[in-house]
Amino acid sequence: MLVGVKRETRAGERRVAATPASVRQLMKLGLDIAVESDAGVQAGHDDAAYRTSGADVVARLGHVDVLCHVAPLTPDEASALRPGTITVGFASPAAELPTVSALAQAGVASFALELIPRISRAQTMDALSSQSLVAGYRAVLEAAIRFPRFFPLYMTAAGTVPPARVLVLGAGVAGLQAIGTAKRLGARVSAYDVRPASADEVASLGGSFINLDLDAIEGSGGYAREMSQDRAARQRELLAPHVAASDVLITTAAVPGRPAPLLVTTDMVAGMKGGAVVVDLAAETGGNVEGVKAGHDVAVPGVGGTVTLVGMKDAASAMATDASRLFAANVANLVELMTVDGRVVPDFNDDVVSAACLTHDGRVMHQPTAALLKGVP
Incomplete structure (x- = not known):
């Protein structure tokens, strides 16, 4: 044949x-x-x-x-x-x-x-897992290139440079790879997933798991499933202070066969510090972040400056x-x-x-x- x-x-x-x-x-x-x-x-x-x-x-x-x-x-x-x-x-x-x-x-x-x-x-x-691994790694590199500071802690004669705070939303294959990569670059990493069982995997990579005290949302095959509008709104409300405290935000959440869930609104991004970077791996299916455009960088207002939204496209193909x-x-x-x-x-x-x-x-x-x-x- x-x-x-x-x-x-x-x-x-x-x-x-x-x-x-x-x-x-x-x-x-x-x-x-x-x-x-x-x-x-x-x-x-x-x-x-x-x-x-x-x-x-x-x-x-x-x-x-x-x-x-x-x-x-x-x-x-x-x-x-x-x-x-x-x-x-x-x-x-x-x-x-x-x-x-x-x-x-x-x-x-x-x-x-x-x-x-x-x-x-x-x-x-x-192949979804193998290509998500590549995409999660690439997302961190794209963030590091655009972030105007170091990722790791540096203690020098001229003063101390604090580590970047990286928040990863979604702890599937792509999210876990992003966590591990950001940690290897020296960032302080935290993560959230609707599946509490992900907490152990996040911890094993050196990240801190954020517990929002919401019911678990577990779908078939280890994927997350869609949530109600009320629960989604409550989740965004509880995530807002964590988003605001982060220097780099990487979103990886997806529901197979459906548009990407909206995790971060414009108002939430507006609470981030100027110079912060947001990388959305779900941009091609609608995006986890409001205002993101697949294949483009978008500058939006933050606190004391602008925040860069990076809509990832063909992430795995980049490597x-x-x-x-x-x-x-x-x-x-x-x-x-x-x-x-x-x-x-x-x-x-x-x-x-x-x-x-x-x-x-x-x-x-x-x-x-x-x-x-x-x-x-």
Whole structure:
């Protein structure tokens, strides 16, 4: 069977769905690999590296049995696939409904990495976690670049420089990576999450967990779930003094398939000191911070100066080499799970395979997405 690796064309996307190392992994399964020319250049892998790994490098992919990609396909790309083609990559099903419909109509068996279940045996395929790790690290670097002070404490002959106070909202994979990175840079770090069970993980990284004395909000698969408007308002009220006391605020909260929850209002930002920096990792899905713009820095009034709102966009792609290393491994591991005797044959009795399947045999298999396509709220 022929596995094709797509050259990403979406603006800002620098990652690639297969690296030379993952190509070798797939070839050991008896699969043939074709990589579009320059697919890995922005991730640090030239065509020669893919040829050395055993892949064919082609100017343009023709018909393939399995298509590996990073960004969601366009409706035109989906419609051009042959019936029975298998796709593996991100799909953003709730935001890319025309593509989902096109995949179903084309008879494509599509597997969305966002839908990989958070169970132990699927950890090596969990691209949301691997890419969130990259994004959390990058968020701290972006904040440090813009912050007009040091992160660590310095005691010098000229006086003492106090450490920066960093507050992280959301203690999932991205949040925990942000906490650990900020701590390694010497900042004083605190964090909040609606799941109290996160407190031990925050403490293990050297952060202080903020307990707002609110009921836990735990969703499926370890994710948070949406909260009522009254509870959200109360949470913002209790968080306000913590936000005001921070020099750097990093927000990472997301609810799968839904717009990002609003955690920080304009009034809360206005209480921060001039020079403070806010980095919103959820900017592309609406933002956790009011007034944030994905891909842009916005200066807003603070106390005695301006506060910089940083709307992160393509955060993982900004570190394309390591992001691709992890993503390609996730893709290869899922393909390996579905491969038997040199053929990719999905076993829908496998709970990982069935959960990750978005479309198959002309139908939308992921029920929440199917409901959205039917206009069911």
